[in-house]
Amino acid sequence: MARIMRDAPSSSGLRFFKMHGLGNDFVVIDQRSGSGVVSPHVVRAIGDRHRGVGFDQLALIETDTQADARLTFYNADGSLSATCGNATRCVARHLMVETGRTAISLRTERGVLQCEDAGDGQTRVNMGQPMLGWADVPLARAMDTLELPLPGAPTGTGMGNPHCTFFVEDAEAVDLATFGPEHEHHPLFPERTNVQVAHLIGPDHLRMRVWERGTGVTLASGSSSCATAVAAARRGLTGRHVRIDLDGGTIDIDWRDDGVHMTGPTAHVFDGTLTSAFLTGAAK
Template sequence: MRGVYMPAMSMTENIGFPFMKMHGLGNDFVVVDARVQDIAITPALAQGIAHRQFGVGFDQLAVISNGAGDAHLTFYNADGSTSAACGNATRCIARHLMLETGKDALHLTTDRGDLYARDAGEGLTSVNMGQPQLDWQEIPLAEEMDTLELPIEGGPTATGMGNPHCTFFVEDADLIPLAEFGPRYEHHPLYPERTNVQVAHIVGPDHIRMRVWERGVGVTLASGSSSCATAVAAARRGLTGRRVRIDLDGGTLWIDWREDGVWMTGPTMHVFSGTLTAEFLDSLR
């Protein structure tokens, strides 16, 4: 696997590796560029960088490497597990690569598959997250069932966006104690790979309020793949159309489920660039 941690590195060499801190609506990322430096991200390293007191802090870590398109992206959760998709991180990195190359459209590859990004104007970046996975085996669920309404209290909808999602439509998303509610369903036996959990209510025919508990992370201010999954679930249930505004704790995303996939549009931010020291890296061995 390509990554940034070089086993031969020692404190006496006074060498670290560079990273970028980015966020999409407060959904924050550490991004490392492995196109010019070979690195191996281990679960221990990811967990160490993720720690908000002893490391840098992130919801996801993303690695940029060379790929069949403009770049390949690999994602890690704060608990060191991997994820095939991360929509907001993809948008952040796409914006970075557009500024780097001068391109206004990109072809990115991920474990989810080929993703296409473009400059949406006014500082916004769009990414096509691909078609949603609606069959129980693709999500995946533990057994065959209708994914529109699961046999779980509250009748949530299951959707795959390269990672599994469980969306509850409630009367008021802001009243749900998400820190208690989320882990109860992240580990539900119907989801053998665990799941992201969303609570959402319908504001209008093209407007949703949504909050998210991310698998392997916890409560986050936003989630791109969760926003896509919630928009798809709302459209399938006839609660909204296929083009919606989603208000999250960290801001707003616009989701458009088209014939070619689920497009997500929103702002990004490159907060700062830094270097992880050899001392810090050695402490994680």
């Protein structure tokens, strides 16, 4: 869990940088130097796209004794998320550029994830093995996760956070703004759930759109892409190595014996400083 130490910002403000992976955008705050630690109230204020900076998730970089760094993730509503695949790729790329290395390890609530430069500006992260048992997703009661007892018979998958994947005739036709929250808050999901709608484009090629719990519709989601690839393979719709077209671009997912490998581009957009006045107001 995040170590929330205090709400009071320093007089010099709080430095951050903005990154995105396929339009899935993040505010990243490097706390390895011991700079001010933000609270959920401040997270929500930073996430406001009109009065703050705006993001799908916020990632905190902290020191770790057994990995190159530890990551803690917040959703835009201030709630914690155990994992965030695209943010992990973004921070991995940032740290590889910073250190000149081509491989690093990052600790999340999911465990220690291995990250590497995949060439051509791409970054690969092994997101670990999917969790397929009902208690690990988690779901509210025992059931087969391949086809959940909901209209549309979606597949449940745990990737450190819960996922519910619907395979539909046309993902573009689904009103995610309504469909997403209806299922995010369904009683079947005690920790809420991320919601994906996907259809098959061609052999090992999927089109997917996503509603992220605590955030809403996003242009991409790394853990959702992993969950959708796993669900498609389990249902015999694809093999274990697929391309997924998201609203923000295309990602490569390869479910190997040692975990689900996710490969895609990242972008470092800008650096900034949150003023002490903004942080003081946000903390109230």
